[in-house]
Amino acid sequence: MTITRRRFIAAASACAALPALRCGAAGAAPQVQVLRAGVSRQQLVPAQFPDTEVWSFNGAVPGPLLRARQGDTLRVTLRNALPQPTTVHWHGIRLPNAMDGVPHLTQPPVAPGQDFVYEFALPDAGTYWYHPHERSQEQVARGLYGALIVDERDPPPFDRDETWVLSDWRLNRDATPVDDYDSNLFDLTHAGRIGNTVTVNGRFTPVGGEFPLRAGERLRLRLVNAASARIFRLKFDGHAPQVIALDGHPVAPHPAGEGVVLGPGMRADLAIDCMGRPGERFVVSDVFYPRELQVMEFVYRDEAPLRREPLDAPLALPPNPLAEPEIARAQRHEFVFAGGAMGGLREAELQGERLGIRELVREHRIAWTINGVARKHHVHEPLLTLKRGSHHVFALHNDTAWHHPIHIHGIAFRIISRNGRPAPHREWADTALLAPRERVDIAFVADNPGDWMFHCHVLSHQSGGMMAAIRIQ
Numbered sequence: 001m002t003i004t005r006r007r008f009i010a011a012a013s014a015c016a017a018l019p020a021l022r023c024g025a026a027g028a029a030p031q032v033q034v035l036r037a038g039v040s041r042q043q044l045v046p047a048q049f050p051d052t053e054v055w056s057f058n059g060a061v062p063g064p065l066l067r068a069r070q071g072d073t074l075r076v077t078l079r080n081a082l083p084q085p086t087t088v089h090w091h092g093i094r095l096p097n098a099m100d101g102v103p104h105l106t107q108p109p110v111a112p113g114q115d116f117v118y119e120f121a122l123p124d125a126g127t128y129w130y131h132p133h134e135r136s137q138e139q140v141a142r143g144l145y146g147a148l149i150v151d152e153r154d155p156p157p158f159d160r161d162e163t164w165v166l167s168d169w170r171l172n173r174d175a176t177p178v179d180d181y182d183s184n185l186f187d188l189t190h191a192g193r194i195g196n197t198v199t200v201n202g203r204f205t206p207v208g209g210e211f212p213l214r215a216g217e218r219l220r221l222r223l224v225n226a227a228s229a230r231i232f233r234l235k236f237d238g239h240a241p242q243v244i245a246l247d248g249h250p251v252a253p254h255p256a257g258e259g260v261v262l263g264p265g266m267r268a269d270l271a272i273d274c275m276g277r278p279g280e281r282f283v284v285s286d287v288f289y290p291r292e293l294q295v296m297e298f299v300y301r302d303e304a305p306l307r308r309e310p311l312d313a314p315l316a317l318p319p320n321p322l323a324e325p326e327i328a329r330a331q332r333h334e335f336v337f338a339g340g341a342m343g344g345l346r347e348a349e350l351q352g353e354r355l356g357i358r359e360l361v362r363e364h365r366i367a368w369t370i371n372g373v374a375r376k377h378h379v380h381e382p383l384l385t386l387k388r389g390s391h392h393v394f395a396l397h398n399d400t401a402w403h404h405p406i407h408i409h410g411i412a413f414r415i416i417s418r419n420g421r422p423a424p425h426r427e428w429a430d431t432a433l434l435a436p437r438e439r440v441d442i443a444f445v446a447d448n449p450g451d452w453m454f455h456c457h458v459l460s461h462q463s464g465g466m467m468a469a470i471r472i473q
Contacts, residue, residue: 097450
């Protein structure tokens with residue numbers, strides 16, 4: 001796709017002075033919406049510290065909450081006021097390949113001062129998000145992301161629908177960002193750029209972060225992990241959340257158990273019956289890492305309960321129109337993810353040349369491979385070419401000492417098994433979190449043509465070699 005003069009002028013004229021971010025009704029002509037990527041400042045940490053320079057959409061982190069109904073057409077103009085080229089990738093949306101926002105692979109990068117118009121239908125309801133795919137290890141870490149909610153035509157009843165965009169930041173003591181997005185070899189070879197400051201919707205919530213509840217209400221809480229490397233396991237003290245969707249797609253409602261686990265890029269929808277008493281407080285904490293971290297505090301308002309018993313209504317969401325993979329006729333493909341510290345990788349192929357790991361890391365900032373090959377740029381020969389309409393099982397083997405959330409653009413897949421055992425929920429997903437040495441089988445129908453990225457969503461792992469493209473034709 002190229003940006004012609006006619007296309008540029010038409011887009012610029014159509015989107016001028018339209019800051020509202022609202023989709024038209026299904027069947028209506030789409031309204032033009034504007035996302036301006038630029039540099040701004042935000043009070044991420046408590047007020048006794050300075051505000052922080054961030055990169056943001058429309059002047060805030062996270063960017064505007066985009067909302068539409070299933071079947072609507074979304075039309076968004078990206079306006080680049082950054083000092084770098086950028087794009088917007090619509091994470092999890094099954095859209096035309098030309099709208100996927102991958103620089104050089106699906107579109108040219110949008111240069112500073114230029115616009116680009118994204119327009120596509122929204123086939124699936126659910127919780128999705130948007131972020132750059134150009135230099136994403138820096139641009140996402142600086143704050144360029146936002147949530148995209150696609151509402152069901154006939155959703156089950158909830159008293160409230162809220163979204164938490166989770167992220168983290170690596171800040172100095174004066175609240176300035178640590179500028180080591182490309183230079184930190186420890187991040188590259190270990191777990192990625194894990195920050196020292198966790199935020200929810202752009203606020204440092206462990207200090208004074210209160211989320212008000214009314215006793216008796218049923219809450220739909222949508223969680224988006226927009227961090228560049230941090231994994232969350234959220235535990236909700238005093239409550240019993242039911243997981244009703246993962247990566248946007250409905251799943252049979254089930255208890256969250258030991259906590260809701262979200263790798264970078266992953267989402268979950270929870271149904272929470274809030275049965276505390278007025279005035280009570282409960283901690284929401286992240287227990288993934290050894291040091292437990294308070295993320296938010298549920299605070300019950302001092303008002304009469306909305307109801308005395310949980311709402312007597314079903315939680316199951318209507319299914320999305322996804323093609324069911326037939327395992328018996330599926331072609332099987334093996335993928336080994338290797339590299340990193342304590343990984344045993346001695347050498348790898350980079351741009352057709354075999355290089356030792358020391359040279360790869362120090363001279364090329366490469367530490368990770370898929371099937372022995374590292375890729376430094378988005379454009380390359382596809383790792384695999386699939387016939388449109390064919391059925392496939394991808395056998396994913398994490399042969400490293402680190403977690404990897406493996407994301408595939410343009411499709412949704414079922415998680416079939418983990419370490420040879422059937423996955424209990426067979427959930428649809430677009431990102432599969434692989435623990436160290438874990439094997440995960442996923443299955444899908446190759447029904448969306450184009451060249452689609454296949455990569456780790458720990459963004460320094462992606463930029464460090466763990467990416468490829470899958471072609472469907």
